[in-house]
Amino acid sequence: MNRYRNEFALIFCTLIWGGTFSATKLSLISVSSCLFIGIRFALAYLVFLIYIFIKQRSEGTRFPNLKENKGLYFLAFLLGFWMFLGFAFETIGLKYTTATKSGFLTGTLVVITPILQTIFWKKTPNSGNLLGVIVVMLGLFFLSSEWTEDHKFVISFRLGDVLTLCGAFFFSLYIIYVDKASKSCPLDILLLSQTLVTSVFSFGLAFLLDWSGFEPLFVRLDEKVMPALLYNALISSVGTTFLQTKYQKGISPTRAGLIFSLEPVFSAILAYFTLNETLDGTGLLGCGLILTGVVLAELLGRERSVA
Template identity: 35%
Template sequence: MKKLYADGSLLFVAFIWGATFVVVQQAIAFVPPLLFNSIRFLLAILLLLPFVKRSSLHNKPSNTLLFSGILLGFFLFIGYAFQTVGLLFTTSSKAGFITGLSVIIVPLLSILILKDKPRSIVFLSAIIGAIGLYLLSISDLNGLNFGDLLVLVCAIGFALHIIYTGKYAKNFNPLFLTITQLLTVSILSLISSLIFEDYSHITYHDFIQRDVIIALLTTSFLATAVAFFVQTKYQRVTSAARVALIFAMEPVFAAITAYLMLGERLTEKGMIGCLFIFTAMLVAELPGIPFKKSKPSLYEKA
């Protein structure tokens, strides 16, 4: 029952993330994307602070917790920075499906990072996903564009975040770990914004635009504060591969939201590409024949 509740909570997170693709894309038409991320994650921290118990403040977070939170925050920063900037150059539906490739990258990186024994099915799913990404990318007249490549880097960042969340979440207070990683994202986003983004055309009126306010409220509360606390808390009772599979629904929700709110449509090749990617997400979790007999890895289904 506990795992079922965890899976349901994580599916809700996937829905929120998929649904906010459109609102973020509309907001960054007024506010630079890195600055938007910095404000979004800072607001999320402020929303979480009231839940820190006074008694907990006397327990100074350990250096190990801080390191773990900063590392998770760095991977999150990579994911959101490249995703948000990528949305300037590609559609929200394409960005959603490319981001979904992280579910395929998770088991592949676990082989390199955590030394999990490789399974033949992992490589099959990677090939299927690559074909899907190709079909999806050429579905537009301009083919593979700069935004698609940025979002692909974001997928790698999110995959690393899932892997290391599974590694660290069981060892630390989920609220402290969540706040530490969100603060890291906010600081890195602000620094990057000051270096790379142009503030000359930004005015006070840009921040009070309806699209910006709605995006900041929905993303800071639901898609950041709630979402990452839920992930950090419930990934302790399920496997990283199961989490990645649940998050595979995010691009589906993103495409549905883009259709309902923006009227975006994929071509026939694009829809076939999406089908390939979604199939790859499912195939990655099928039982495969390992190259060597070994103990079940972290990424085997529980």
């Protein structure tokens, strides 16, 4: 019974994450992309800060001394920096692509991660990972292609798609460093560093993009922005962090990975109902292949000892 409870909690987390693509896409009409990220994670940081302050007061604990633990704090900072880059590229990319495409392109991090592990840790990827990469690459080809009105098959890999794939790359780096940081850094430091670093750098990038003329700095706190901010900051950033931390340890990594691979499916379904987004036959084939590659990487790409 506990296993089903744990799996349901992770499915709920995945559903929430899938909804962030549509919520963010709607809000970008009324706020610049990096300003949205900055406000979102500033809110999440304040919530975590209050929670940790109350927790430390009740337990009589405090953070490790900075001078004596510079390496620990640097690792926590680096983790937050990779998170910032992931969200920056993904959110800016959302301005130039659909929420449906963004969800599936971000999902490719499942096959990017073992490739980066091979580069950093010199581990040869097994056949499951390689098969997943091949299928995902084929899916990306179809997802970025379309039939023109004169019946020509053309590649249409746009700026938003490229930026979103870059975001998936940095999220993969984040996943690799989470594995290292979580073994040495207290959870309280990780929660605060990720949200604070992401927020501060996002505000800085928002002003830089405005100065460069790439994206003007603007915000209208209307009926689109406020619900999206609250959804992404409180429900997605804070709520799912609590649920994932509490319940993921109760099921195997393989099962957790398979559940998380449903995120692009949920994003596509929610984008259909909230944004009226649809895909043609070629796009659907591409999405199906990407999902298949992700699942293959999860099922066949892990060591049997953790399955």
